Amino acid sequence: MSSETATVQQVALEKDNVGNFSFPEKHKFDAGYGLTKDTLDYISKVKDEPQWVNDFRHRALEVFESKPMPTNWATKDLENIDFDKIRYYLSDGATPKRSWDDVPPEVLETFDRLGVPEQERAFLAGVEAQYDSEAAYSNVKEALSDEGVIFVTCSEGLKEHEEIFRPWFGKVIPTGDNKFSALNSAVMSGGSFIYIPPGVKVKHPLQAYFRINSENFGQFERTLIIADEGSEVMYMEGCTAPKFETATLHSAVVELVAMKGAKIQYITVQNWSSNVFNLVTKRGLAHEDAEIRWIDCNIGSRLTMKYPGVVMKGERARGEVISIALANDGQHQDTGAKMIHAANNTTSNVISKSISVGKGRSTYRGQVHIPKHLKGCKNNTECDALLINSKSRTDTYPAITVKGNQHVTQHEASVSQVSKEMLFYMQQRGLSEAQAMSLAVNGFVNDLVSEFPMEYSVELKRLIDLEMEGSVG
Amino acid sequence: MSATLTSPALEQYEALDWPVRTEENWRFGAWKEANLSGLELVGVGASGKLPAPLKGFTRIVFENGTLVSGSHDSVELTKESFGPVSRLGSVKLAALHTAKSDHGLHIKSATDLSIEVIHFVSGDGLLLPGIVIEAQEGANIRVVKRFISVDNSATTVLAATDVRIAENAHATCLVTQELNAQSKFIRFADSTLEASSSAKLAVIHTGAKWVREETYATVDSMDARSEILSVALPTTGQEYDQRTFQHHGARNTYSELLFKNTLFGKAKTIFSGLIFVDEGAHGTDAYQTCRNLMMTDECEANSMPGLEINADDVKCSHGSTSARVSDEEIFYLMARGIPSKDARSLVAQGFSVEAIEKLEDEQLEALALEVVARKFANVE
Numbered sequence: 001m002s003s004e005t006a007t008v009q010q011v012a013l014e015k016d017n018v019g020n021f022s023f024p025e026k027h028k029f030d031a032g033y034g035l036t037k038d039t040l041d042y043i044s045k046v047k048d049e050p051q052w053v054n055d056f057r058h059r060a061l062e063v064f065e066s067k068p069m070p071t072n073w074a075t076k077d078l079e080n081i082d083f084d085k086i087r088y089y090l091s092d093g094a095t096p097k098r099s100w101d102d103v104p105p106e107v108l109e110t111f112d113r114l115g116v117p118e119q120e121r122a123f124l125a126g127v128e129a130q131y132d133s134e135a136a137y138s139n140v141k142e143a144l145s146d147e148g149v150i151f152v153t154c155s156e157g158l159k160e161h162e163e164i165f166r167p168w169f170g171k172v173i174p175t176g177d178n179k180f181s182a183l184n185s186a187v188m189s190g191g192s193f194i195y196i197p198p199g200v201k202v203k204h205p206l207q208a209y210f211r212i213n214s215e216n217f218g219q220f221e222r223t224l225i226i227a228d229e230g231s232e233v234m235y236m237e238g239c240t241a242p243k244f245e246t247a248t249l250h251s252a253v254v255e256l257v258a259m260k261g262a263k264i265q266y267i268t269v270q271n272w273s274s275n276v277f278n279l280v281t282k283r284g285l286a287h288e289d290a291e292i293r294w295i296d297c298n299i300g301s302r303l304t305m306k307y308p309g310v311v312m313k314g315e316r317a318r319g320e321v322i323s324i325a326l327a328n329d330g331q332h333q334d335t336g337a338k339m340i341h342a343a344n345n346t347t348s349n350v351i352s353k354s355i356s357v358g359k360g361r362s363t364y365r366g367q368v369h370i371p372k373h374l375k376g377c378k379n380n381t382e383c384d385a386l387l388i389n390s391k392s393r394t395d396t397y398p399a400i401t402v403k404g405n406q407h408v409t410q411h412e413a414s415v416s417q418v419s420k421e422m423l424f425y426m427q428q429r430g431l432s433e434a435q436a437m438s439l440a441v442n443g444f445v446n447d448l449v450s451e452f453p454m455e456y457s458v459e460l461k462r463l464i465d466l467e468m469e470g471s472v473g
Numbered sequence: 474m475s476a477t478l479t480s481p482a483l484e485q486y487e488a489l490d491w492p493v494r495t496e497e498n499w500r501f502g503a504w505k506e507a508n509l510s511g512l513e514l515v516g517v518g519a520s521g522k523l524p525a526p527l528k529g530f531t532r533i534v535f536e537n538g539t540l541v542s543g544s545h546d547s548v549e550l551t552k553e554s555f556g557p558v559s560r561l562g563s564v565k566l567a568a569l570h571t572a573k574s575d576h577g578l579h580i581k582s583a584t585d586l587s588i589e590v591i592h593f594v595s596g597d598g599l600l601l602p603g604i605v606i607e608a609q610e611g612a613n614i615r616v617v618k619r620f621i622s623v624d625n626s627a628t629t630v631l632a633a634t635d636v637r638i639a640e641n642a643h644a645t646c647l648v649t650q651e652l653n654a655q656s657k658f659i660r661f662a663d664s665t666l667e668a669s670s671s672a673k674l675a676v677i678h679t680g681a682k683w684v685r686e687e688t689y690a691t692v693d694s695m696d697a698r699s700e701i702l703s704v705a706l707p708t709t710g711q712e713y714d715q716r717t718f719q720h721h722g723a724r725n726t727y728s729e730l731l732f733k734n735t736l737f738g739k740a741k742t743i744f745s746g747l748i749f750v751d752e753g754a755h756g757t758d759a760y761q762t763c764r765n766l767m768m769t770d771e772c773e774a775n776s777m778p779g780l781e782i783n784a785d786d787v788k789c790s791h792g793s794t795s796a797r798v799s800d801e802e803i804f805y806l807m808a809r810g811i812p813s814k815d816a817r818s819l820v821a822q823g824f825s826v827e828a829i830e831k832l833e834d835e836q837l838e839a840l841a842l843e844v845v846a847r848k849f850a851n852v853e
Contacts, residue, residue, distance in 0.1 A: 073497050372771070387785040390755070396780040396791070401501065403774075405767035405797035414790040415782050 019114065019240025020273060023106040025214050027132070031089035033216070037061065040186055043089045047155050047189065050162075060175045060185030067179040075332060077303050081277055086218040086249055088187045089133050096128070096135035096153055103129075107136045114240060116209050123455060125204035126151045130221060131211050133189040140206070148197035151206055154222045157193025164195050168226055172255035172285045172311070180305075181281040184220045184253040191221030191252065196231040196262070205234040205267070205453060210250075212241035212276070218249040225255070227262035227290075236267040236456065240300075243273040247302070250276055256284035256292055260314065263291045269456055271463065272300040274330055280306045283338070286346075288314030295451050297324045298333050299463050307365060309338030312346035319348040322451050324460075326467055327360030327392075336365035336398075337381075341407075345376035352383040353445050356392035357467060366398040368409060375406030383413040386444050388437070388468075418444075438468040482556075486568035498562025501743045501775040502714045506657065506683045507566060512629060514538075514573065515598035521623035523591065527836055530589040530617065537593070537600055538576040547582040555579075555605050557633035557661040561687040561716040566659055570601050570633050577603030577633075580616065587615040594652060595624045603633045608642035608670070616646045617840065622653035622680065629657040636664040638672055640694075645673045647837050649844045652680035654710055662688045666697035675702035675832055677841050679848040684713040693722030693751075701730040702832065704825045704841065706848045709738030709771075717746040717761075725756040732763040733828040735821050736772035737852045745777040748791065752783040761791040766798065766824050768817070818849055 029046045031039050040061060044054040069078050097103050100117055111117060111129050120127045126140030128151070140151040150161060157165045175185040192208050212219050227233050241248060250272060258264045264284065272278055278301040284292035294308035310319025321337035339348035354362035364383045385394040396413045418440040426436035442449075442461055449457045492504040499507075518537030526532055533543035540550055554574035559567035580588060594600060608614040620630060630652065638644050650658050658681040664672050678684055690699045705713050719728045734742045744763040765774035778791040798820045806816035822845060829841045 072495060372773075375770075385780075385782070387782065387787070390785050391752070392785060394780070394782045396778075398776070398778060398793070399500065400776040400793060400795065401773065402765070402767065402795040403772070404770040405772065406770060407767070407795065409793075409795045411776070411778065411793040412790070413778070413780060413792070415780060415787060417785045417787070 019271065020243050021113065022213050022242040023110065025090070026092070027090045028093060029089065029091045031087065033087055034084045035088055035187065039088050043187060043189060046089070046091070049155070050159065053158060056170070057186050060182050063176045064179060064182035064186055067182060069179060074305060075303065075334065077332065081247065081249060085216060087214065087216055088218055088220070089189055090214050090217055091132060091134040091189070093134070096138040098139050100137060103137050107131050110211060110213065111137070111209065114209065114211070119207070119455065123204055124207045125202055126206040128153065128192050128208045129211070130190045130208065132213055132217060132219065135190055144202060147200050149200060149202060150193065150195040152193055154188070154191040154193050154224065157224065161193065161195065164226065165193060165224065168255065168257050169224055172257060172283050173253055173281050177281060180251045180279045181253050184222060184251050184281070187220045188222035188253070189220060191223040194225040194233065194235065196227045196233045198229040199231060201232040202234070205236050208235070208237045210237065210239040212248055212250070215244045216246055216248065218251065221252045223252070223254040225264060226257045227259060227264050229259045230261045232263040234265040234267065236453070238269050238271070240271055241273045241276055244275055246275065248276045250278045250280070252280045254280070254282040258284060258286045258290035258292050260287050261289045265293045265295060267295045267452060267456065268297065269460065270298045270300055270304065274300065274302050276301045278304040278306065282306065282308040284310045284319070286310055286312050286314065286317035286319060289316050290314060291318040293320040293322070295322045296335065297452070297460060298335055299326045299467065302330065303332045303334065305334045307336040307338050309340065310348060311340045311342060312348065313342050315343045315345055317343060317346045321350045321352070322448055323352040324445050324448050325354040325362050326464060327354070327356050327362040328467055329358040329360060332361045332363070334363040334365060338367045339369070339379055341370045341374060341377040344374050347378040350381040351448065353448055354394060355386045355388065355441055355444065356394050357388045359391045361393040363395040364397065364413070368400045370402045370407050370409065372403045374404065377407040379409040381411040385415045386441065387415065387417045434469055438465050441468050482568065482572040486565065486572040489565040489568055491565055492562060496562055498716065500745070500777065503683060503712055507563060507685060509566070509569065509599065509629060512599045515596040515600050515628060518593055519595045519623050521593040521621055524619070527589050527617065527840065530587040532589045532591065533578070534591045535593065535602070537595060545588065547580060547586055548588060549579045551577040551579050553577070554601065554603050554633065555635055557603070557635065557663065559661060559687060560689055561718060563659070563685065563687060566631060567661060570603065570631055574601035574603050577605070579605045580614065581607040581609065582612050582614055583609035585613045589617040590619070592618070592620045593623045594620055594628050594630060594656070595622065595626060596628060597626045598628065600628055600630045602630070606634070606636045606644055606646060608638045608644045610639045610641055612642045614644045615834065615837070616644070617837065618646070618648045619651065620649070620658065621651045622656060625653055625655060627655040628652070629659070631659045633661045634663065636672060636674065638664070638666045638670040640667045641669050643671045645832065645834060645837065646675070647832065647841065648676045649841070650676065650678045650680055650684065651844060654680065654682055656681050657683045659685045660687070662686065664699065665691045666694060666699055668694040669696045670694070671698040673700045673702065673832060675841070677844050678703070678705040678707070678713055679844060682710055682712070684715070686715045688715070688717040689720065690718065690728060691720045691722065692726040692728050693720070695723050695725050697726050699728040700831060702828045703732040704828050704845060705732070705734045705742060706825070706845065707736060707740035707742060708852050709740065712741040714743040719748045719759055719761065721750045721754045721757040721759060723754055726754065727758045728760070730761040731828050731831060733825050734764070734774060735766045735768060735824060736774060737768045739771045741773045743775045745779070746791070747779040747781060748789055750782045750784050750787055750789065754784045755786040757784060757787040757789065759787070759789045763793045765795040766821055767795055768797070768821065822846065822849055
């Protein structure tokens with residue numbers, strides 16, 4: 001038992017080592033600990049924001065303070081977040097650099113070690129790299145900006161492209177949606193604003209990389225992506241943080257707007273260190289014939305609560321959530337999907353696979369809503385859970401509302417474990433038990449992993465291998 | 474005797490709060506309907522037309538709280554509640570039953586037994602029947618309970634059932650709820666199973682304007698098997714809210730749940746089910762299926778099938794679907810000369826039969842089908 005625990009710890013270390021390094025803090029701007037009205041004014045001042053944004057922040061703070069923690073349905077672990085012990089804004093200035101040469105050396109080294117500039121050269125159409133509160137680097141290939149594609153930080157978006165930005169900002173996820181969307185609205189900084197003009201199909205993915213470097217820090221990025229009529233875009237985000245002794249908070253809000261016939265794919269590989277509370281609100285609004293896909297993989301963090309949603313507002317709109325979650329010792333992956341059908345002939349699909357290892361706990365929470373007087377709506381939901389050890393835990397809590405007889409919904413969930421026969425079979429052929437287990441788990445998620453771009457799926461398989469090593473004994 | 478049990482119970486009932494909107498156990502539910510404050514117990518009941526007797530069954534008839542005919546050595550009439558426990562959100566309602574119920578039955582047998590209980594329900598007010606079914610070692614007990622309105626008044630029936638099955642025993646319990654469209658029906662149905670025992674608990678809902686049913690199956694002994702079955706046929710003005718909990722607490726246990734809802738008119742249903750597997754309950758086999766057949770464009774079905782698994786080496790699954798009768802099936806039947814309305818009814822009845830067949834008891838199946846057919850004859 002003790003040797004097993006030791007191996008698990010060793011593996012956890014190795015996994016975290018991907019992002020487990022930090023540099024001394026050299027922040028020019030620091031809002032200090034705790035959250036008050038002054039914190040908001042400080043952030044607004046540093047970012048030189050228009051008055052409407054400052055007002056927006058203050059309203060949000062009121063909402064945040066008035067809302068209770070959602071512990072009537074969510075885990076009590078949320079109560080361990082001490083909002084007074086968090087630093088809400090740390091930056092070196094709000095203007096990102098357009099060239100890696102201008103980025104401070106330790107920030108450059110950070111992203112170099114994480115492989116961001118290399119990937120940018122290899123296959124990305126644009127990159128934003130966020131370091132604590134603000135983006136250190138943001139660039140998009142010239143050919144794309146010539147076509148009118150905007151890929152900037154959120155602060156630049158609201159100042160320089162207000163006419164496109166403001167009509168949709170906070171419309172998909174209103175401030176009062178939940179306690180953490182209100183928190184984000186009050187102290188947001190960083191994140192991306194993307195606008196794809198009509199008909200433009202961005203062939204290569206755009207990427208954002210979120211990095212927490214400082215202890216006791218809360219990252220609150222805000223992203224708004226608007227894909228105009230008939231356009232297509234794929235956006236990927238990655239994230240890491242060093243492993244600190246204290247809890248760190250990451251609470252993002254991501255809003256997607258797909259206009260008529262547009263397609264947005266949003267890909268996340270979440271590998272926060274296991275001290276991060278990751279409480280994220282993500283939702284997309286799909287107009288006529290539009291398609292929004294959330295492809296989501298959660299491997300890291302202490303507690304993740306994330307239920308990407310799609311509001312299908314136009315006829316024949318389509319929403320999809322593909323989700324992989326892996327919960328190891330001390331982790332709770334509380335993920336799911338929200339599908340709100342608001343027009344005729346809209347279709348949605350949710351496929352969720354989770355793996356619980358050691359004392360890990362994974363949860364699927366879903367909502368499907370088909371209101372009155374619609375017809376031809378379809379939903380398919382599948383959630384499969386794999387339990388590896390006897391202390392592993394998994395839960396499923398879907399809620400499906402259907403009104404009327406013109407629709408088809410189906411929900412199916414199953415829980416299983418890797419069969420002894422399967423492991424025996426592979427061991428007979430010379431694999432160690434751990435290798436066999438790893439292979440079985442990779443097989444379990446294989447069809448979903450292939451939904452990720454090549455570069456990510458290779459990385460994903462490696463991360464899963466690392467997590468699985470030493471988990472059998 | 475009743476004074477010692479009832480007084481603290483009454484205090485407890487009065488100290489508790491009625492359900493509120495924010496409780497997870499009342500999500501989508503009509504929590505306001507559960508507020509029964511100010512409701513007095515119903516008075517003396519009236520008689521109704523007795524249905525054809527079931528062969529081999531001992532018939533016991535109640536008119537409201539009064540036993541008017543039938544007796545059996547293994548059946549004892551009780552004067553107070555057995556004290557139901559609500560673990561699914563209606564603590565106050567359970568306390569109300571404990572505090573105020575003044576009649577019930579206790580069936581206890583070590584040999585095979587078949588009992589039919591008819592409840593004729595009438596008058597405005599509250600009726601609080603209770604029943605304990607104890608199948609002792611090796612016994613096979615069948616119980617049918619029918620709730621039938623005999624007038625048009627708004628009666629609120631708050632019923633409680635406790636099924637306790639000893640080693641190697643088996644119990645089948647079929648409840649039919651045939652109240653009028655003004656009445657409310659609330660029921661707690663608990664069951665506990667000892668080693669190698671099995672239970673089939675079935676319910677058919679055709680009446681009442683509002684139903685709230687909390688079924689809690691405890692399967693915490695080796696090789697125990699529990700089946701929960703339900704057929705519900707609500708139409709305009711009817712809302713059925715059914716919550717279930719399949720609690721597995723020991724190795725090698727089995728449970729299966731099958732709910733079939735056919736929704737007519739502006740009916741609304743809520744199904745919330747949870748399979749809960751304790752740490753160490755390895756080898757659990759648990760299934761849960763809720764299927765909604767939507768007959769109109771105005772009905773509404775809410776499903777919340779849940780799982781909480783704390784053991785490995787388990788096989789658990791749940792499924793929930795909502796759909797209408799497929800056009801192909803209607804076409805097939807019409808091509809054989811059956812009018813479309815009859816075809817739809819035929820397909821829908823066939824849909825209910827899938828749950829009824831699981832009773833695996835010809836007499837009970839025939840009764841269930843008869844109740845279902847009567848409802849079909851009265852809708853559309």
